[in-house]
Amino acid sequence: MPTIILSTSNARYSHASFGLRCLLANMQELQSQTVLLEFTINDSTTDMLAELLLHNPAVIGFGVYVWNVEPLTRLVRDLKQVRPAVQIVIGGPEVSYETGDQEIVRLADYVITGEADTAFRDLCRQLLSGTAPAERILHAALPPLQELQSPYDHYTAEDIAHRVIYVEASRGCPFTCEFCLSALDIPVRTFPLVPFLASLQSLLDRGLRRFKFVDRTFNLNLRISSAIL
Numbered sequence: 395m396p397t398i399i400l401s402t403s404n405a406r407y408s409h410a411s412f413g414l415r416c417l418l419a420n421m422q423e424l425q426s427q428t429v430l431l432e433f434t435i436n437d438s439t440t441d442m443l444a445e446l447l448l449h450n451p452a453v454i455g456f457g458v459y460v461w462n463v464e465p466l467t468r469l470v471r472d473l474k475q476v477r478p479a480v481q482i483v484i485g486g487p488e489v490s491y492e493t494g495d496q497e498i499v500r501l502a503d504y505v506i507t508g509e510a511d512t513a514f515r516d517l518c519r520q521l522l523s524g525t526a527p528a529e530r531i532l533h534a535a536l537p538p539l540q541e542l543q544s545p546y547d548h549y550t551a552e553d554i555a556h557r558v559i560y561v562e563a564s565r566g567c568p569f570t571c572e573f574c575l576s577a578l579d580i581p582v583r584t585f586p587l588v589p590f591l592a593s594l595q596s597l598l599d600r601g602l603r604r605f606k607f608v609d610r611t612f613n614l615n616l617r618i619s620s621a622i623l
Contacts, residue, residue: 396427396451396453396522397427397429397449397450397451397452398424398427398428398429398451398452398453398518399429399430399431399449399451399453399455400414400417400418400428400431400457401414401433401455401456401457402414402456402457402458402459402462402466403432403433403434403437403442403461403465403469404432404433405434405435405461405462406434407434407557408556408558409558410432410553410557410558410560411457412545412561412562412608413486415545416511416542417455417511418430418545418548419542419543419544419547419548420511420512420542421518422515424518424519424522429449429451430548431446431449433445435461435462435465437465439465439468439472442469443469443473443476447477452480452521452522453480453481453483453518453521453522454473454481454483455483455485455514455518456482456483456485456486456502457485458484458485458486458487458488458489458498459487459488460487460488462488463489463496463498467496470484470502471501481503481504481521481526482501482503482504483502483505483506483514483517483518484498484499484502485506485507487575489505489507490507490508491507491575491578493505502530503530504527504532505530505531506532506533506534507531507532508534508535509534509565511537511542512537513532513534513537517532536583539565539583539585539586540585544589546593546596546597547596549597551600554597554600554601554602555601558604559597559602559604559606560606560607560608561593561594561597561606561608562585562607562608562609563584563590563607563609563612563618563619563622564582564583564585564609564610564611564615564618565582565583565609566579566580566581566582566583567579567580567582567611568580568611568614576610579610582611582614584615587618591621
């Protein structure tokens with residue numbers, strides 16, 4: 395079966411990619427042929443290229459952030475030169491709000507803006523079936539949080555022992571600060587509390603003692619934050 399790769403360059407090894415694990419958790423029937431490969435911004439382009447191509451991928455999805463846009467641009471450029479048939483899909487905050495002038499956007503085959511939890515899976519289905527969408531820039535609809543699969547089982551024992559583990563109880567922000575992209579994420583949506591607490595308990599049972607929340611405002615809903623605490 396053709397391989398799908400989810401990849402990114404983290405700022406350092408200790409930062410496990412939460413976004414990629416959210417995508418992997420929601421791949422459904424494609425999950426068995428999806429590989430998660432994480433690099434750091436200090437890895438060489440040649441080494442990353444070699445490891446990616448070792449899996450003979452049909453589709454590679456990259457998470458693009460402010461700290462990795464430059465090395466990933468070089469990597470995507472080399473990928474398209476060496477293996478032009480590989481479909482490159484990019485997403486993440488660095489390409490969700492500016493798609494007009496960035497080189498990595500020009501190099502990639504597709505860009506998914508916004509929350510791609512299910513949109514990446516849907517695009518992969520189209521690409522693997524030979525029914526590629528006509529548009530290169532795809533704007534993901536907001537996924538209903540209660541329908542998303544939990545990403546927390548995709549943290550390995552190695553992750554829990556040695557890396558920062560990110561969790562997410564809500565998405566969006568109620569404030570409209572002009573300097574912050576989170577001001578565009580309105581309204582605030584919360585994950586169902588009972589299964590979220592069960593996920594936290596599972597991580598506790600596996601030995602995790604430090605949780606890093608990516609919520610914009612952890613204590614916005616005191617009922618939920620109190621239940622978590």
